[in-house]
Amino acid sequence: MPFERVLMKHVGVPNSTSLAVYQADGGYTGAARALRMKPDELVELVKQANLRGRGGAGFPAGLKWSFLPKDRKITYLCVNADESEPPTFCNRVLIDHDPHMLLEGILIAGYATRTTVAYIYLRGEFMEQFHVLQRALDEAYAAGYFGRNILGSGYDLECYIHRGAGAYICGEETGLIESLEGKRGWPRIKPPFPAVEGLFRQPTVVNNVETLACLPHLLTRGLEWWLGLGTANSKGPKMYCISGPVNRPGCYEAPLGITCRELIYGDDFGGGMRGGKKVKAVFPGGLSMGVLRGDLFPRAPAGTIDPRQDYDELDCVLDFDDVRKYDLLGLGTAAAVVVPEDADMRDVLVNVARFYALESCGQCTHCREGTTWMYKIAQRMRAGAGRLLDLDLLVEISQNMGMMPGMSICGLPDGAAWPVRTAVQKFRREFERRIAEQEPEAARRWTREVNRAAYELPVLQGRETTYVGGTFYQPP
Amino acid sequence: MPKIIIDGREIECRAGIPVLQAALEAGLAVPHYCYHPGLSIVASCRLCLMEMKLPHPQTRELVWAPKLFPSCQTPVQDGMEVRFDSAAVRDNQKHVMEYYLLNHPLDCPVCDKAGECYLQDYTEAHGPGSSRMVEDKQKNPKKDIGPHTLLYQDRCVLCSRCVRFCDEIAGTGELAVVNRGSRGEIDVFPGRPLDNPLQGNVVDLCPVGALLDKDFLFKQRVWLLRSTKSVSPADSGGQTIWIDSNEQGIHRIRPRYNERVNEWWISDEARFGWKYVHRPDRLNRPQVREAGTMRPARWEELPTLLRSRFAEMTPGASLAEGALGPSPDTALKGRGIAAVLSPMMSCEEAWLLARFVRDVAPQATLVLGHVPVVGEDQTFPKGFTIKAEKCPNRRGVETILRHLGGHTADFRTFLGQAVERRFDAAYIVGGYPDVWVTPDVADALAKVEFLVVHDLFPSRLNERAAVQIPGATWAEREGTFMNCDGLLQPFERAIVPPEGVKSDGQFVYELAGRSGLFHARKVRDEMAAEMPQFAEVFVPRELPKHAH
Numbered sequence A: 001m002p003f004e005r006v007l008m009k010h011v012g013v014p015n016s017t018s019l020a021v022y023q024a025d026g027g028y029t030g031a032a033r034a035l036r037m038k039p040d041e042l043v044e045l046v047k048q049a050n051l052r053g054r055g056g057a058g059f060p061a062g063l064k065w066s067f068l069p070k071d072r073k074i075t076y077l078c079v080n081a082d083e084s085e086p087p088t089f090c091n092r093v094l095i096d097h098d099p100h101m102l103l104e105g106i107l108i109a110g111y112a113t114r115t116t117v118a119y120i121y122l123r124g125e126f127m128e129q130f131h132v133l134q135r136a137l138d139e140a141y142a143a144g145y146f147g148r149n150i151l152g153s154g155y156d157l158e159c160y161i162h163r164g165a166g167a168y169i170c171g172e173e174t175g176l177i178e179s180l181e182g183k184r185g186w187p188r189i190k191p192p193f194p195a196v197e198g199l200f201r202q203p204t205v206v207n208n209v210e211t212l213a214c215l216p217h218l219l220t221r222g223l224e225w226w227l228g229l230g231t232a233n234s235k236g237p238k239m240y241c242i243s244g245p246v247n248r249p250g251c252y253e254a255p256l257g258i259t260c261r262e263l264i265y266g267d268d269f270g271g272g273m274r275g276g277k278k279v280k281a282v283f284p285g286g287l288s289m290g291v292l293r294g295d296l297f298p299r300a301p302a303g304t305i306d307p308r309q310d311y312d313e314l315d316c317v318l319d320f321d322d323v324r325k326y327d328l329l330g331l332g333t334a335a336a337v338v339v340p341e342d343a344d345m346r347d348v349l350v351n352v353a354r355f356y357a358l359e360s361c362g363q364c365t366h367c368r369e370g371t372t373w374m375y376k377i378a379q380r381m382r383a384g385a386g387r388l389l390d391l392d393l394l395v396e397i398s399q400n401m402g403m404m405p406g407m408s409i410c411g412l413p414d415g416a417a418w419p420v421r422t423a424v425q426k427f428r429r430e431f432e433r434r435i436a437e438q439e440p441e442a443a444r445r446w447t448r449e450v451n452r453a454a455y456e457l458p459v460l461q462g463r464e465t466t467y468v469g470g471t472f473y474q475p476p
Numbered sequence B: 001m002p003k004i005i006i007d008g009r010e011i012e013c014r015a016g017i018p019v020l021q022a023a024l025e026a027g028l029a030v031p032h033y034c035y036h037p038g039l040s041i042v043a044s045c046r047l048c049l050m051e052m053k054l055p056h057p058q059t060r061e062l063v064w065a066p067k068l069f070p071s072c073q074t075p076v077q078d079g080m081e082v083r084f085d086s087a088a089v090r091d092n093q094k095h096v097m098e099y100y101l102l103n104h105p106l107d108c109p110v111c112d113k114a115g116e117c118y119l120q121d122y123t124e125a126h127g128p129g130s131s132r133m134v135e136d137k138q139k140n141p142k143k144d145i146g147p148h149t150l151l152y153q154d155r156c157v158l159c160s161r162c163v164r165f166c167d168e169i170a171g172t173g174e175l176a177v178v179n180r181g182s183r184g185e186i187d188v189f190p191g192r193p194l195d196n197p198l199q200g201n202v203v204d205l206c207p208v209g210a211l212l213d214k215d216f217l218f219k220q221r222v223w224l225l226r227s228t229k230s231v232s233p234a235d236s237g238g239q240t241i242w243i244d245s246n247e248q249g250i251h252r253i254r255p256r257y258n259e260r261v262n263e264w265w266i267s268d269e270a271r272f273g274w275k276y277v278h279r280p281d282r283l284n285r286p287q288v289r290e291a292g293t294m295r296p297a298r299w300e301e302l303p304t305l306l307r308s309r310f311a312e313m314t315p316g317a318s319l320a321e322g323a324l325g326p327s328p329d330t331a332l333k334g335r336g337i338a339a340v341l342s343p344m345m346s347c348e349e350a351w352l353l354a355r356f357v358r359d360v361a362p363q364a365t366l367v368l369g370h371v372p373v374v375g376e377d378q379t380f381p382k383g384f385t386i387k388a389e390k391c392p393n394r395r396g397v398e399t400i401l402r403h404l405g406g407h408t409a410d411f412r413t414f415l416g417q418a419v420e421r422r423f424d425a426a427y428i429v430g431g432y433p434d435v436w437v438t439p440d441v442a443d444a445l446a447k448v449e450f451l452v453v454h455d456l457f458p459s460r461l462n463e464r465a466a467v468q469i470p471g472a473t474w475a476e477r478e479g480t481f482m483n484c485d486g487l488l489q490p491f492e493r494a495i496v497p498p499e500g501v502k503s504d505g506q507f508v509y510e511l512a513g514r515s516g517l518f519h520a521r522k523v524r525d526e527m528a529a530e531m532p533q534f535a536e537v538f539v540p541r542e543l544p545k546h547a548h
């Protein structure tokens, strides 16, 4: 049986954002069904479905909800619509075409978690989406899907839309909470986790737009349908984005677990590379998850996966588990960006490093200073003044930042470290070649121009260049 | 009390404190910037990271976890095992210290903080010794952020202590971090300078030379300064302070931790209120009026002079009688004599002077001097209070007066009685930093025939005084102050009085007919024999050596 789109079923349907169109296609029946269940039954259902968060971390939503303290009086639901991960636009497509699907999901999740107030934290740049969503919300209120005594169930839920001001870090759940409270979007230290002490220091659930949009379908189509989609540990439908020089860039829905090659070359997806070029690299999960080698490289002998070898890695299955075998951080947002064969990896590196240097909130030292340092090194390498030791330095910096080695409050630097480190490690040959092609002494001359002090100190002479600092954290 | 193991050593610590605090209290020099026990925990500098043993996911056996943990954010738990003495921890410290210096201008030679800077100290102790960054440094501006404070942004390590102080302790929130990432800066809002009654604390809090006190700017290298334990006379709260001085000059005042009063902070009043100590118009020699004009006197002649003049003024009293204590026919003797004990005096000085006067004239009136009050007590969000009463020892003087009993009066009543010419002689102690002799005080005291004025500065009493004695400021004396809650706190002498001035304690000691050197401690022991309130002084807990 071919896969039937659910999340994107209304893309292309005229007037799809209106309540009438949504209801005509069975809209809000999932919510009606949910409201007849007990909240705990719903949580149990979502647990059984193993609905893993679509916001990046892939944390099971049902499990997250069950962390809420039993005796709570107030619960908040924060809908993470801050979608700022570089090549990602799934949430935007969803809101653009089907805002009611999100609202229904909010109603279901709200009921399951006994939420009193839900806040939709919308990315600042989503101006148009804000109006679409606000109109839909007004309609839903008028139809009695929000407010007091929803559908006669006795359940009350208020929902507000809050627009961010354009910061990636406000997508991190505690940064989002701080921002929502009207403060600077600085992620909080954990514990306490939001489930215990979140928005306004009350129990709070933070979920991504797509995670919530899955709920109506889970209810109407049932657990069996859901479990029939996806791979062992990654169930359900997923929206994949693809951008870069492919024939059909865009957002596509598929059951979890298509391969990267399918996403690029599949006729239902990217439709192959423009001009028949080869893929040099692909960042398959938003920038933060790291990079895969493309089909410019030879295929690995069947059955081997070894990210240390220069093999084509497009057979990576884009679900929550397989990606790790390729030295990726996770599935992320499942938004791939393709780098064609004729691109210069130094440009790619500058682009990647710049994003995190600009978006680090600046609280934690490693993240604040490390991201900027990496960006500066990448810029110098692109300017044709790289040194071989810069490659090691980049790896060292990236291995000493992030939550995993314990060196930061939030996950942003993990997301900064992974693409930089994997790019340097997986494309090291190219970087080395570019450095060899530079005019000799370029690094010295460059340094003398921009930082005389460093030039005159014996840094460049190789005597004091490196201390044996080593690297604490070795990713698996 | 929980026991934890740090670096293989078992340590007993207070329950609920962070591991970092326990380690510091145990004497370990764990580097840290953002943690401050008086502020909320943000765990952002990541310098205090440690290794910790956790149960292995499969075997449940306790093993070193493969990551680091912020020790400032991890509360102690009985039986936990952590270590700082490990390659991973040192490696992290090295990286962090390298990061801090990436954009630092390395201008220690012209930095006020040099010598007490935790960027210097930690770099020396934990840093890599050289930077590997060859790119251009980011140049951050220097900013004038308030009437008392400068911000050298290029030296800042963004620990956010100053921001948290303004938000949490002062409650005024003037400071904020602006911009993201390594372009982050501390700044004030336009038109809203850093200006609150506690703002000076941000300078002490700043672990590096980013926030600087304009008053102290370029005045001294800190290693030349000598720090003396003292108590601020600025208000009746009894804030404990360090007086930093060099070559008999005070250069700045810093808070001295006090768990009962001011914790880690002091008010700006206490911090900047010492300037009067070095005013050039301080009285600097005793003078005695003879035939209408003042003549310089020698210190040695004063005790005899005062004793005999007071005795003369006490009808029928003789020195011998006074010394033997009151007898029935002395009941009325000496009622025309008063001693005004200033709340700026230490307990010991007040007691010695009161005893002297009562000794000569048992019926003398003892008066609590002028108590300056400005506005109302000002309490800040976490409880820090600036007292309206701007003198350190009202309560101590009152306690002594109550104990000695007999005729006592408050200052206003005394002035009223003076106007009625009830007093033939009076010994007036001042010692206030500001003008306190208002015209009505001067007029009332003009009615006293034999007026002894013991004060710091010339005043309206110059023409009226029969004897003028130069006083010393609190920084030039030692003793104890009793704060408004009855807490008795000792202070030490930081500098010697200006040439020609004898410290008040020494003088009243001699006046009381004693020889040798005045020791506050010894006098206090005598007092304690009569008044149990003076048996014990409160000395705040010393902070662990490596904490800041």
Ligand SMILES: Cc1cc2nc3c(=O)[nH]c(=O)nc-3n(C[C@H](O)[C@H](O)[C@H](O)COP(=O)(O)O)c2cc1C
Pocket (backbone or CB within 6 Å): A052, A053, A054, A055, A056, A057, A058, A059, A061, A080, A081, A082, A083, A084, A085, A168, A169, A170, A171, A172, A173, A174, A206, A207, A208, A209, A211, A212, A410, A411, A412, A415
């Ligand atoms: C730096 C950073 C940025 C993030 N940005 C987003 C985002 O834009 N949208 C999102 O849904 N989740 C984002 N996340 C993930 C959230 O922290 C959180 O895991 C997610 O909202 C949880 O929802 P889910 O469980 O439904 O996925 C971000 C995380 C980090 C560390």
Ligand code: SF4
Pocket (backbone or CB within 6 Å): A169, A186, A187, A359, A360, A361, A362, A363, A364, A365, A367, A368, A408, A409, A410, A411, A412, A413
């Ligand atoms: S890790 Fe980076 S982005 Fe996250 S809180 Fe720390 S400084 Fe901010």
Ligand code: SF4
Pocket (backbone or CB within 6 Å): B155, B156, B157, B158, B159, B160, B161, B162, B163, B186, B205, B206, B207, B208, B210, B211
């Ligand atoms: S100015 Fe000082 S106290 Fe404030 S953040 Fe910078 S280093 Fe910390």
Ligand code: FES
Pocket (backbone or CB within 6 Å): B031, B032, B033, B034, B035, B042, B043, B044, B045, B046, B047, B048, B049, B070, B071, B072, B073
């Ligand atoms: S992170 Fe612990 S002191 Fe800064």
